[in-house]
Amino acid sequence: MKILSIDTSNYALGIGLLDENQVMGEYISNIKKNHSVRIMPAIQTIMNECGVKPAELTKIVVAKGPGSYTGVRIGVTIAKTLAWTLKIPLTGVSSLEVLAASAGRHFDGYISPLFDARRGQIYTGLYQFREGSLTTVKEDRLVMTADWAPSLSSLDKDVLFVGNDLPLHQQVIEQALGVKARFAEVTEHNPRPAELALLGRNRKEEDPHSFVPNYIRLAEAEAKWLESQK
Amino acid sequence: MTIKKEQLILGIETSCDETAVAIVKNGKEIIANVVASQIESHKRFGGVVPEIASRHHVEQMTLVIEEAFRQAEIEIQDVDAIAVTEGPGLVGALLIGVNAAKALAFAHDIPLVSVHHIAGHIYANRLVTEMDFPLLSLVVSGGHTEIVYMKEHGHFEVIGETRDDAAGEAYDKVARVLNLPYPGGPHIDRLAHEGTPEIDLPRAWLEPNSYDFSFSGLKSAVINTVHNAEQRGEVIAPETLAASFQASVIEVLVTKAVQAAKEYKVKQVLLAGGVAANKGLRAKLTEAFSELEDVQLVIPPLSLCTDNAAMIAAAGSILFEKGKRADLTLNGNPGLDISIHND
Numbered sequence: 173m174k175i176l177s178i179d180t181s182n183y184a185l186g187i188g189l190l191d192e193n194q195v196m197g198e199y200i201s202n203i204k205k206n207h208s209v210r211i212m213p214a215i216q217t218i219m220n221e222c223g224v225k226p227a228e229l230t231k232i233v234v235a236k237g238p239g240s241y242t243g244v245r246i247g248v249t250i251a252k253t254l255a256w257t258l259k260i261p262l263t264g265v266s267s268l269e270v271l272a273a274s275a276g277r278h279f280d281g282y283i284s285p286l287f288d289a290r291r292g293q294i295y296t297g298l299y300q301f302r303e304g305s306l307t308t309v310k311e312d313r314l315v316m317t318a319d320w321a322p323s324l325s326s327l328d329k330d331v332l333f334v335g336n337d338l339p340l341h342q343q344v345i346e347q348a349l350g351v352k353a354r355f356a357e358v359t360e361h362n363p364r365p366a367e368l369a370l371l372g373r374n375r376k377e378e379d380p381h382s383f384v385p386n387y388i389r390l391a392e393a394e395a396k397w398l399e400s401q402k
Numbered sequence: 403m404t405i406k407k408e409q410l411i412l413g414i415e416t417s418c419d420e421t422a423v424a425i426v427k428n429g430k431e432i433i434a435n436v437v438a439s440q441i442e443s444h445k446r447f448g449g450v451v452p453e454i455a456s457r458h459h460v461e462q463m464t465l466v467i468e469e470a471f472r473q474a475e476i477e478i479q480d481v482d483a484i485a486v487t488e489g490p491g492l493v494g495a496l497l498i499g500v501n502a503a504k505a506l507a508f509a510h511d512i513p514l515v516s517v518h519h520i521a522g523h524i525y526a527n528r529l530v531t532e533m534d535f536p537l538l539s540l541v542v543s544g545g546h547t548e549i550v551y552m553k554e555h556g557h558f559e560v561i562g563e564t565r566d567d568a569a570g571e572a573y574d575k576v577a578r579v580l581n582l583p584y585p586g587g588p589h590i591d592r593l594a595h596e597g598t599p600e601i602d603l604p605r606a607w608l609e610p611n612s613y614d615f616s617f618s619g620l621k622s623a624v625i626n627t628v629h630n631a632e633q634r635g636e637v638i639a640p641e642t643l644a645a646s647f648q649a650s651v652i653e654v655l656v657t658k659a660v661q662a663a664k665e666y667k668v669k670q671v672l673l674a675g676g677v678a679a680n681k682g683l684r685a686k687l688t689e690a691f692s693e694l695e696d697v698q699l700v701i702p703p704l705s706l707c708t709d710n711a712a713m714i715a716a717a718g719s720i721l722f723e724k725g726k727r728a729d730l731t732l733n734g735n736p737g738l739d740i741s742i743h744n745d
């Protein structure tokens with residue numbers, strides 16, 4: 173078993189290679205530089221160094237969003253094409269879920285991974301590790317931080333917030349939740365591609381042809397058009 | 403040693419609103435040509451919406467690739483190179499084709515060749531008629547209006563281009579004035595044939611000996627004509643307006659193409675781009691070039707004028723032969739210059 177995982181859905185770019193029960197390699201960078209230019213060379217480098225040929229791959233796992241529309245499409249297009257042409261299974265995992273898994277594996281409470289979505293909004297969801305496996309408590313969504321944080325105040329446990337965009341929203345969260353809000357350490361904000369591979373390892377496979385990103389939002393023109401049809 | 407006689411190129415094109423994949427043999431023969439058009443989706447918006455185009459490309463990409471291989475009855479391992487449109491075009495749309503091409507190239511260790519979209523349009527001609535150099539190509543599409551000089555295969559020199567709107571853009575804008583549905587070009591062409599060019603609209607010749615174009619003045623003149631008529635309480639027949647507009651566009655295109663063909667002493671003039679589907683343009687060019695005995699006019703069939711991937715594979719075939727290669731850092735480049743292919 174050799175799983176290649178790909179995440180280009182946000183600024184952090186990640187590639188992982190997971191063997192039976194060990195992480196063979198991981199590549200992560202967190203810079204505002206073009207994913208389209210760097211992703212394939214990164215895949216090539218990590219596979220060369222680990223001595224894995226494309227034909228030896230047994231599965232592709234990709235972060236399917238939410239995130240940058242263009243970013244997530246780059247990873248999904250590569251994942252779909254590789255899975256289709258190598259005739260191997262493809263699995264998509266929420267980009268937020270990967271982030272939750274990367275920071276909260278041993279946290280006894282809820283995890284709210286987040287990506288900034290501008291104008292006070294975030295992409296987020298609520299996750300929790302139960303008996304070692306990550307479960308979804310609240311589905312991924314696009315929400316105002318000022319609405320999201322107070323909605324968590326009645327939870328029975330603390331909430332761990334994680335994500336590189338946290339500084340933009342930390343104040344609003346602290347105001348709403350006080351000590352109930354916990355914040356991941358700076359080393360935990362990049363989604364780990366090995367966690368992505370692990371999350372997707374035993375999950376159901378998708379049809380590579382029909383597989384698309386989870387944008388959460390309709391394209392702006394589409395939303396306006398639907399509105400005008402009412 | 404066995405010599406491989408056949409060269410097979412896989413072409414991928416996603417620069418605008420067509421997801422297209424083709425397989426071309428020896429640069430000239432189409433083995434498979436699949437185009438998934440998004441036009442029905444974009445009609446709702448009166449034009450191509452980039453984000454929606456990108457989303458459709460992701461939905462269609464592998465399906466279209468698979469269909470091309472099914473038509474060609476070959477395996478991807480049989481392909482000598484993968485040619486993909488690097489630009490110009492919509493960046494988000496280009497990225498889908500480019501990344502699919504890179505993934506395929508990497509998975510099977512197949513050489514990758516990047517192609518300029520306009521070079522592709524020009525090479526659509528080679529799928530019907532062998533090229534004879536030196537030649538000129540008149541490229542007319544929604545995004546481009548230019549005259550390209552080629553002294554040999556794979557070498558492109560733009561000798562004239564539009565300074566404002568592309569001809570196809572002017573067609574779409576005038577179509578909007580006439581309340582015609584998107585895309586407006588074919589509707590204007592049809593109306594023009596039903597009317598006579600009675601209205602005297604301007605022709606932008608620019609400086610003498612310039613092969614550049616300008617269509618924004620013409621577009622404004624059409625808008626003013628309609629506006630002034632409305633103020634007088636008159637209605638101009640859309641057929642008349644369409645015919646007058648088209649007459650102006652075509653006269654400038656044909657006159658400059660003929661003048662350039664004479665000056666550059668070319669053996670061929672190739673029509674390229676989506677507006678090459680325009681019947682009026684085809685007729686006038688044919689008429690004008692029938693008087694130039696030494697110049698062969700080549701007009702590809704309609705299906706090869708609009709965006710497709712066979713043209714990208716055809717151009718890629720020549721570039722591959724010339725040793726041009728792209729690597730896995732290849733990106734979509736919305737402002738790509740056609741001279742990148744020149745040695």
Ligand SMILES: [Zn+2]
Binds near residue numbers: 676709
């Ligand atoms: Zn085109």
